[in-house]
Amino acid sequence: MPSSVLDASALLAYLQGEAGSEEVRDAIGEGAAISAANWAEVLSKLIEAGEDAVAGTAKGAEAPESYFCPYCAVTAPSDAWLTKAQVAVVDEVIQREFIDPELDKLQRGIDRLNRSRGGLIGIEARLERDEPEPVPELDETDDMRRVDFTCHPTEPVKVLDDWGRAVYCLICGEPALT
Numbered sequence: 800m801p802s803s804v805l806d807a808s809a810l811l812a813y814l815q816g817e818a819g820s821e822e823v824r825d826a827i828g829e830g831a832a833i834s835a836a837n838w839a840e841v842l843s844k845l846i847e848a849g850e851d852a853v854a855g856t857a858k859g860a861e862a863p864e865s866y867f868c869p870y871c872a873v874t875a876p877s878d879a880w881l882t883k884a885q886v887a888v889v890d891e892v893i894q895r896e897f898i899d900p901e902l903d904k905l906q907r908g909i910d911r912l913n914r915s916r917g918g919l920i921g922i923e924a925r926l927e928r929d930e931p932e933p934v935p936e937l938d939e940t941d942d943m944r945r946v947d948f949t950c951h952p953t954e955p956v957k958v959l960d961d962w963g964r965a966v967y968c969l970i971c972g973e974p975a976l977t
Contacts, residue, residue: 802829807840814845839897846889847878867972869946869956870964874972884937891934902928946975 803826810833813823823831833841865874881889909924943957948968958966965974 802826803831805831805833805837807833807837807844810837810841811844814841835897835901839893839901842889842893842897846881846886846893866969867967869958869966869969870962872967872972872974884935887934888937891931894931902926948973948975 805823805826809819809823809826812818813820813827865876866880867874906926909926913923913925942960944960945955945957946966947955950968950973951970954968954970956966956969967974
């Protein structure tokens, strides 16, 4: 049995280094649990914020408001770096792994309510769900190389193997030293 149960706001506060994150860290260390619905909410919020927007924030580091393109050093908001295909895959995983199991539990509860109990009052309920469209698999070939930066050593990037020009740091836009 878990020592405590976390809600989405507690885990998000921990991940974002907000007040109370030490207590959440301790609870996690003691075996805290989180419901599938709250976990789905956390993942959804992280996706909305952009994957890199919260990376490392549990350590107290502040996420940048924008990132630099490693190819041209142009900036864009942190939530603009995922492709539509990547977002669709993440949405499909959240649906399949978290939301669908919770809806299945709800359906079982509705089925129990619909059983006739022989009393004067009857309940009939139903849950209607649309079948999600299949998400195509991401096609990511192994044609990239890792570039490390002295300015931000914990923020390497991958660029195309045949890229022959400067590669820029995601955080500060400085070119990599070669």
